[in-house]
Amino acid sequence: MPARVRTTAVLLAAALCLVAPGTARADTATPAADRAQHLTGVLADGATWIADIPAPGHWNGTLLLFSHGFGPLAAQNAPSAAAHDALLAEGYALAGSSYDPNGSQWALASAERDQFATLDAVTARTGEPRRTLSVGQSMGGLVNAQIARDGAGRVDGALGLCGLVTGGTDLDNYQLDAEYTIARLLLPGERPKLVGFDSPGEAAATADRLTAAVTAAQTTPAGRARIALAAAYLNVPAWAPGKDRPAADDWRGQEEQQYAWLAQGLLSFIEGGRYAMERSVGGNNSANRGVDYAALLAGSPSAPRVRALYRAAGLDLRADLTALTAGASVTADPDAVREAARTSSAGQGLAVPLLDLHTTADQLVPVEQENRFADRVRAAGDSALLRQAYVERQGHCAFTTAETLAAVHAVEHRVETGHWGTAASPAALQRAALDLGLDGAAYVPYRPGELTVGRPDRAAAPAPAARH
Incomplete structure (x- = not known):
């Protein structure tokens, strides 16, 4: 297997935690009515669903409807x-679907519909959960x-884990900024294809070429400064797995850890994801024409690191930013932008309480997404329904089982009592997780910085019509 394919496979399986706890099977239920049941089925669009129901007398009455992440379209009903x-x-019952297997792995066109259809199929077999x-x-x-x-009237509360809550177009836009920066500054004279992939x-x-450019650039001070600039636009954390967190003023050490993320195949995953999203929305939904790259950097929490490394390398940061702004020419397909807004955005309002969890150093879905999402929920007047909590750890979806269970319990508390109280506070979540005696916890007080994206937040518009 080529090295690139091996790296991407590792990133898919490990970083995204895509291993399903169960996959759809030919049987529809275990035969004995007094035992736990494993149910399966197929929806109208060909999506499969699975459910695990505790034995009678052991079900606590709560059904968890699980939506899996980007990757193979196989039914999953739990995060791990x-x-x-x-x-x-x-005592929880668990259910989840594959989403429509006939489309793109960026399955937002069918996922919500399939999840509600799964809920209908399961409850038709089990009766309505409490x-x-x-x-x-x-x-x-x-x-x-x-x-x-x-989901008003369908679900009572929600728990998000490392969620890509700002949606598809924000994601593709800030990833484009980073890819363009690498191509323009580290591959002068080349024009690798950045959008509109046909296969x-x-x-x-493109991922291979960009990764090779980053690897070569890491050997010089000028290259490292430009990598730090691209990483700032990509919102890459400066804390990598297996490493101690660098000191606040250790600019070189911070860049080295950002490089570690990039060297592990991050760009391979990003470009594969872009192809899947373009296939889903019918074209390229990202653009950089008109982006002021100096203003974009000025608003980034990473700006001090970039400036320090440019000074140390003797590079003219203003000249690079001017060149980036002058050369930005990618335009989006308006129909793809509209389709992404219809299928692949959220935050325009909440109908039920939502607790979002995020690690503080997430290389695939930056923790700063939570800040932009909270702004949207606030603009919709629903801040009272939203709580966000943070785990001090490196990696995407790198939660312990104890952290996940404590968060489920906090959402249940909100549904039962009608108020959050302190249940979703860092201290309460940490105590609750440790009291489970499982695999530890690292909830911390934390406030993410602004997401470096530099486009108007059009997803803050009124919510699209529900699709179920």
Whole structure:
């Protein structure tokens, strides 16, 4: 297997936590009515669904409807195998779908619809649960936010895990800024294709070329400064797995850890994701024509690091920013932008309480997305329904089982009592997680910075009509 393919496979399986605790099977239920049941089925669009129902007398009455992340379109009903087993042991019923298997892995065109259809199919077999909570991870966190917006009367509360809550167009725009910066500054004279991929092979070729450019640039002070600039636009954290967090003024150490993320195949995953999203929305939904790259950097929390590394390298930062602004020429397909707004955005309102969890150093879905999402919810007048909590750890969706269960319990508290109280505070979540005696917890007080994206927040418009 080529090195690039191996790296991408590792990133898919490990960083995105896409291993399903169960996959759809031919059987429809275990035969004995007094045992736990494993149910399966197929929806009208070909999506499969699975459900695990505790044995009678052991079900606590709550059904968790799980929305999985970007990757293979296989039915999943929990964020990990360990969480699956722990939640079942506590008496929760678990259900989830694959989404439509005939489309793109960026399955936002069908995911919310398929999740509601799964809920209907499961409850037709089990009867109405006492309570239904939506849970979503990564791309499924965006699905989860849509369900929290549209699911009045269907779900009672929601838990988002490392959710891509600002949606598809914000994601593609800030990723484009980083890719363009690498291409323009580290590959002068070349014009690698950055958008409008016709095949996965085209996306992979661009990822390989950009990754090679970053690897070569890391060997010089000038290259490292320009990598830091691209990483600022990509919102890459300066804390990588297996490493100690650099000191606040250790600019070189911070850049080295950002480079570590990029060297692990991050660009391969990004370009593959772009191909999938373009396939889903019918074209390129991102643009950089008219972006002022100096203003974009000025608003980034990473700006001090970039300026310091440029000074140390003796580089003219203003000249690079001027060149970036002058050369920005990518335009979006208006129809693709509209389709992404229809299917792949959230935050325009909440119908039920939502608790969002995020690690503080997430390389795939930057924690800063939570800030922009909260602004949208606030603009819709629904801040009282939203709580956000943070775990001090490196990695995407890198939650312990204890952290996940404590968050589920906090959402249940909000649904039962009608108020959050302190249940979703860092201290309360940390105590609750540690009291479970499982695999530890690292909830901390934290406030993310602004997302570096530099475009008007058009997704803050009124919510699209519900699609169920």
